[in-house]
Amino acid sequence: KAGVTQTPRYLIKTRGQQVTLSCSPISGHRSVSWYQQTPGQGLQFLFEYFSETQRNKGNFPGRFSGRQFSNSRSEMNVSTLELGDSALYLCASSLYTSGGTDTQYFGPGTRLTVL
Amino acid sequence: SQQGEEDPQALSIQEGENATMNCSYKTSINNLQWYRQNSGRGLVHLILIRSNEREKHSGRLRVTLDTSKKSSSLLITASRAADTASYFCASGTYKYIFGTGTRLKVLA
Numbered sequence: 549k550a551g552v553t554q555t556p557r558y559l560i561k562t563r564g565q566q567v568t569l570s571c572s573p574i575s576g577h578r579s580v581s582w583y584q585q586t587p588g589q590g591l592q593f594l595f596e597y598f599s600e601t602q603r604n605k606g607n608f609p610g611r612f613s614g615r616q617f618s619n620s621r622s623e624m625n626v627s628t629l630e631l632g633d634s635a636l637y638l639c640a641s642s643l644y645t646s647g648g649t650d651t652q653y654f655g656p657g658t659r660l661t662v663l
Numbered sequence: 664s665q666q667g668e669e670d671p672q673a674l675s676i677q678e679g680e681n682a683t684m685n686c687s688y689k690t691s692i693n694n695l696q697w698y699r700q701n702s703g704r705g706l707v708h709l710i711l712i713r714s715n716e717r718e719k720h721s722g723r724l725r726v727t728l729d730t731s732k733k734s735s736s737l738l739i740t741a742s743r744a745a746d747t748a749s750y751f752c753a754s755g756t757y758k759y760i761f762g763t764g765t766r767l768k769v770l771a
Contacts, residue, residue: 552705657704
């Protein structure tokens with residue numbers, strides 16, 4: 549079974565631009581979560597989608613948004629990029645069968661650099 | 664702020680030695696998981712321990728969970744150079760909060 553895939557793997561943008569990152573979950577997984585990882589803040593939860601609905605959200609500004617499609621693929625968008633948005637963005641998928649936390653399987657991440 | 668805190672932040676050992684990492688969390692959990700990350704890449708799931716379990720083994724890994732102390736430990740036995748990575752615990756009820764991580768370096 550193929551793992552979680554993320555595209556693109558690397559991205560360079562300038563301040564003020566916007567960016568869209570894509571995540572394809574493991575086949576059959578219905579929940580997709582996004583995380584931002586920086587050296588200073590570590591791994592921080594952005595949001596989680598299940599059945600095309602945002603179920604949980606972290607403490608990030610409204611510039612960070614996401615969506616999930618009917619095939620469970622997810623995208624996240626960051627508008628008006630700031631230097632501090634430079635990070636590794638990780639996507640994780642899970643079955644989410646129990647209503648609680650299930651094992652999350654991570655993709656390789658997208659390395660975003662904002663100049 | 665991070666819910667989980669790993670201790671130590673960094674650990675350097677010789678190949679063949681055991682490595683122990685600890686994790687503390689703040690709120691009630693359904694389960695706790697440990698992940699490994701190699702040099703800024705994706706996280707690899709290592710082991711999940713449920714809140715009603717006290718100990719779990721997987722190969723060279725042994726995880727314990729003490730819900731009364733809100734803490735967990737990960738033991739890697741007979742470490743190898745390939746175990747060099749950052750290790751994170753993740754805990755929560757409906758979403759995971761990751762700890763700060765322990766950077767393990769295994770010297771050959």
